[in-house]
Amino acid sequence: MNLNFDFMQKYLPWYLEAAVLTVKIAFFGILLSLLVGVVCSVVQYYRIPVIRRIISVYIEISRNTPLLVQLFFLYFGLPKIGIVWSAEVCAIVGLAFLGGSYMSESIRSGLESVEKSQIESAASLGMSKLLTMKEVIFPQALAVSVPGVCANVIFLITETSVVSGIALADLMYVTKDLIGLYYVTDEALIMLVVFYLIILLPISIIASFIERRLRYAGFGN
Amino acid sequence: MENIQLQVSGLIKRFGTETVLNGIDLSVRKGEVVVVLGPSGCGKSTLLRCMNGLEPKSAGTILLDGEEVTSDSKKIAQLRQKIGMVFQSYDLFPHKNIMDNITLAPVKVQKRSKKEVEQDAERLLKRVGLWEKRKAYPRELSGGQKQRVAIIRALCMNPEVMLFDEVTAALDPEMVREVLDVILELAESGMTMVIVTHEMQFARAIADRIIFLDNGKIVENSPPELFFTNPQTQRAKDFLQTFAYEKRRTAIN
Numbered sequence: 001m002n003l004n005f006d007f008m009q010k011y012l013p014w015y016l017e018a019a020v021l022t023v024k025i026a027f028f029g030i031l032l033s034l035l036v037g038v039v040c041s042v043v044q045y046y047r048i049p050v051i052r053r054i055i056s057v058y059i060e061i062s063r064n065t066p067l068l069v070q071l072f073f074l075y076f077g078l079p080k081i082g083i084v085w086s087a088e089v090c091a092i093v094g095l096a097f098l099g100g101s102y103m104s105e106s107i108r109s110g111l112e113s114v115e116k117s118q119i120e121s122a123a124s125l126g127m128s129k130l131l132t133m134k135e136v137i138f139p140q141a142l143a144v145s146v147p148g149v150c151a152n153v154i155f156l157i158t159e160t161s162v163v164s165g166i167a168l169a170d171l172m173y174v175t176k177d178l179i180g181l182y183y184v185t186d187e188a189l190i191m192l193v194v195f196y197l198i199i200l201l202p203i204s205i206i207a208s209f210i211e212r213r214l215r216y217a218g219f220g221n
Numbered sequence: 222m223e224n225i226q227l228q229v230s231g232l233i234k235r236f237g238t239e240t241v242l243n244g245i246d247l248s249v250r251k252g253e254v255v256v257v258l259g260p261s262g263c264g265k266s267t268l269l270r271c272m273n274g275l276e277p278k279s280a281g282t283i284l285l286d287g288e289e290v291t292s293d294s295k296k297i298a299q300l301r302q303k304i305g306m307v308f309q310s311y312d313l314f315p316h317k318n319i320m321d322n323i324t325l326a327p328v329k330v331q332k333r334s335k336k337e338v339e340q341d342a343e344r345l346l347k348r349v350g351l352w353e354k355r356k357a358y359p360r361e362l363s364g365g366q367k368q369r370v371a372i373i374r375a376l377c378m379n380p381e382v383m384l385f386d387e388v389t390a391a392l393d394p395e396m397v398r399e400v401l402d403v404i405l406e407l408a409e410s411g412m413t414m415v416i417v418t419h420e421m422q423f424a425r426a427i428a429d430r431i432i433f434l435d436n437g438k439i440v441e442n443s444p445p446e447l448f449f450t451n452p453q454t455q456r457a458k459d460f461l462q463t464f465a466y467e468k469r470r471t472a473i474n
């Protein structure tokens with residue numbers, strides 16, 4: 001393989017800019033999906049009537065449709081009923097729509113892993129529901145939820161590649177663009193892979209570090 | 222009537238179609254120690270759980286200091302501060318160290334100063350010989366140590382009544398004593414208590430009164446001497462017989 005390094009150097013700024021966009025969409029999308037995930041999981045955990053049903057429907061839709069379809073709906077569908085938003089906001093909301101359900105399931109499995117006797121002993125100490133959630137359930141749930149949440153973070157970062165489908169100049173988009181314009185397939189693809197690795201590897205390493213720490217802390221009575 | 226601390230009248234508890242408690246009437250005087258005995262599954266735990274509102278009752282009333290124990294209202298959290306409970310399973314909070322386990326509720330629920338609560342905790346931990354463990358996590362403690370901490374955690378709320386549900390049932394035999402000693406000491410200090418236990422000698426030593434439950438009803442309600450030497454019902458006789466057998470078997474082993 002004979003790589004054209006001049007080409008790679010020349011288009012490096014394109015990739016940098018695209019990487020910033022990818023990271024930005026991923027960051028806000030993931031933050032928002034965590035928020036959605038916490039709210040949904042708590043509603044489901046306490047079996048709050050009605051809202052809980054709505055959330056189950058949301059989770060089914062979110063998990064069983066491809067992100068690209070969700071984005072198309074947000075970007076091309078909603079404007080038809082008067083809701084217009086920028087491609088970037090669309091991408092963030094789309095990612096949160098997808099990620100919210102995954103986060104919710106991970107967090108919920110953590111919440112449900114906390115034993116009933118823990119909640120009862122908090123109750124018998126006169127602790128309110130809110131205080132029990134904050135001091136007893138949530139910290140213990142975290143240890144169980146974190147591996148799933150970390151896996152979701154990585155999954156969602158890789159999913160950002162789909163936003164090129166709504167014309168956002170992310171890494172994937174730039175790559176396709178360059179290949180289309182100049183037929184420099186090898187160079188463009190290598191840069192794509194390298195950039196994704198630069199973004200993902202550190203996160204992956206941090207995630208496994210956190211998981212290890214949590215395992216050591218392994219509460220278990 | 223002034224000194225009735227806990228009054229249960231006409232308590233009925235059903236799970237689905239099964240009636241577990243079928244009309245319980247019981248009053249516990251201030252400073253009195255009542256031990257509840259009965260075969261496994263007769264509803265002893267359910268009775269205790271109704272007393273502090275963990276289990277909603279199907280009918281009847283429970284009064285603590287003249288105040289109704291209901292399982293739904295916000296008032297129950299307030300009421301539960303007056304009634305400490307220790308369970309069979311060691312349910313200390315595994316992510317908090319011993320001191321934080323003890324101080325959490327007094328500080329966050331009763332809004333007492335952390336310093337003051339820590340002084341209480343220190344006094345009690347020292348009394349049961351666990352002061353050195355204040356920074357340890359529950360997983361580093363033996364079962365008997367955990368139960369002693371659980372008792373202190375409940376005591377630091379300054380409850381008026383303590384409920385104990387088979388707190389030694391899951392312990393290795395050599396640890397039973399250290400936990401029972403703490404409860405005995407508590408009895409001597411005048412704490413009002415309702416105790417469920419399978420330790421017959423302990424029951425006999427600590428009880429002011431024995432309640433024997435069967436088929437959802439109190440079938441005996443007598444002083445310990447009478448209950449252990451001359452039970453009035455066949456059910457109680459059979460029940461005590463099984464323990465006599467177990468005692469012989471452990472003696473043989």
Ligand SMILES: Nc1ncnc2c1ncn2[C@@H]1O[C@H](COP(=O)(O)OP(=O)(O)O)[C@@H](O)[C@H]1O
Nearest residue numbers: 236237241259260261262263264265266267268
């Ligand atoms: N949450 C529950 N749901 C259904 N049945 C229950 C529940 N808790 C207890 N029971 C039933 O109530 C009866 C009494 O239980 P329990 O109070 O734990 O007995 P004990 O403590 O005397 O062994 C048992 O038959 C048990 O199966």
Ligand SMILES: [Mg+2]
Nearest residue numbers: 265266267387
């Ligand atoms: Mg029981």
